[in-house]
Amino acid sequence: MHAFQLIAAGTPGAGTTFIAGGTDLLQLMKNNVIAPDQVVDLAGAHLRGITATSIELRLGALETMADVAAHPEVRRGWPAISQALLLSASPQIRNMGTMGGNLLQRTRCVYFRDTAFACNKRHPGSGCPAIAGENREHAILGASDSCIATHPSDFPVALMAMGAGVAITAAGGGTRVVPLADFYRLPGDTPEIETILQPGDVITQIVVPASEAAKRSVYMKVRDRSSFAYALASAAVAIEIRDNRILHAGIALGGVAPMPWRAAKAEQALIGATADAAAFEHAGRLATEGARAAGMNAYKIALAQRAVTRALMEAAHPTAETGVL
Ligand SMILES: Cc1cc2nc3c(=O)[nH]c(=O)nc-3n(C[C@H](O)[C@H](O)[C@H](O)COP(=O)(O)OP(=O)(O)OC[C@H]3O[C@@H](n4cnc5c(N)ncnc54)[C@H](O)[C@@H]3O)c2cc1C
Ligand code: SF4
Structure with a gap:
């Protein structure tokens, strides 16, 4: 069953996870950091397409990092997007990694990715060893007493500077566009909640205004x-x-x-x-x-x-x- 059949059937629950390129999700599953009840493949959900007009750029959620980075209209009208993607990961990962997946990759905090350690993001209430531990790569802004992890992706940083929005199709139907500035949540007391997405929500497009x-x-x-x-x-x-x-x-x-x-x-x-x-x-x-x-x-x-x-x-x-x- 692909994503939109599942959504139409109204069945996705909190244990359902989507897979796009799989470059982050599969690593987390193999390391037992996450164990979803159900993994739904977004392939076939018709979420591709790069459309540039004088008003905006629209990127399908399943467009790959490589294709977006190389697109001539992106390079001309929104060069920071192309630069951020080309400075990300490796050519192999950029050929698999997608726009939606990059927005949602999880933190690279070593404690989060190693189940031998406590981690408030992985197991709420278990503690944060990074605060007194190895925190050379951790956050200096927006952190809390519960979590000091950073968001690791490059691409959404470029989007944020350009006032982009995220189009989301809800499990119950209907699409809304949320400013990227309102899409992520700071850790506060609940570092396990990272975005405003609800179970079953699918990112369908990223919308970036055109401007000088x-x-x-x-x-x-x-x-x-x-x-x-x-x-x-x-x-x-x-x-x-x-x-x-x-x-x-x-x-x-x-x-x-x-x-x-x-x-x-x-x-x-x-x-x-x-x-x-x-x-x-x-x-x-x-x-x-x-x-x-x-x-x-x-x-x-x-x-x-x-x-x-x-x-x-x-x-x-x-x-x-x-x-x-
Ligand atoms: C060694 C290595 C180095 C890397 N270096 C960098 C780097 O320097 N900069 C950088 O930015 N990234 C880096 N990455 C991360 C890489 O860019 C991401 O893994 C990739 O962008 C994730 O995209 P994906 O399509 O594979 O996501 P997936 O692994 O398929 O999914 C990631 C998450 O997004 C969710 N998801 C995916 N698409 C949707 C959607 N449309 N709607 C709702 N949920 C969705 C999935 O459920 C999952 O939770 C690196 C990765 C590796 C392995
Ligand atoms: S910084 Fe956040 S992700 Fe890292 S160990 Fe602490 S709670 Fe976990």
Whole structure:
């Protein structure tokens, strides 16, 4: 039975999980991190398609990371999306991994992925060994006393800077589009709840507005190795500049929070400012306002600030270096 037959039959329950490319789901199942009652294949649910117009970009949830990254319209109108995808994983994984699956990949926190350890996200109430443990890769923004894990994906960081939305078909029928900013949930006391999705909800499309800022967007990723590594910190920016004045700015951080982190105060500070290094450095500092280190991850505060500043510089004055830091 494929996804929409299951939804039409009204049967998906809390134990039902969908599979798209399987690059994250199967790893979690093999390691006994999750054990769904039922796995439903989304293949055949007609969730492909890349449509670019002067108004918006629509990405089918089953489009692969590789195909979206290589699409000429995406590269022209929303370059940060292409850059974020090309800086993700490996060619093999990008050939399998999908848009919907990338939004929903689980954290790479080593304690979450190893059942020998307690973990509030895996077993609510069992504790968080990362808080006093190995937390070099953990969150500096949006974390709680229950969980300090980061969201590991690159692609939704670019989406967040461009004000994207997620189209969701509910188990009971009907499709709604939710702003990405409202799609993820911060951990609070319930780190096991990561999004607003209800059992049986299927992501069908991702919708990204077209804009001059999106055309001038940049994704900057900082990691331990120059390929096949998750972000320690990353920044996506989308800015519109006229006569050296900033008319619009979208800024989001990755690798530093439990969700792609929108830096609204930094965005506001840039509107009307001269597009120069001083303004971009100021925005970098504002982007991490409220950051709190857990111990080994204190370095991420300066790293994220520099990633934002470098991404803004690159967007304002493009070089061949885009995406490499
Ligand atoms: C070694 C390695 C390195 C990696 N490096 C990076 C990296 O640097 N950056 C990065 O961003 N990613 C990285 N990844 C992660 C990879 O990008 C994701 O595994 C991939 O995007 C997941 O997509 P998928 O289609 O395979 O998802 P699946 O594994 O099929 O599913 C993942 C989750 O999404 C749910 N799901 C999938 N599609 C839908 C839908 N349409 N509606 C509702 N639920 C859905 C599934 O139920 C499941 O819970 C890496 C992965 C590996 C293994
Ligand atoms: S940081 Fe979150 S995912 Fe990691 S061990 Fe703590 S509760 Fe689990």
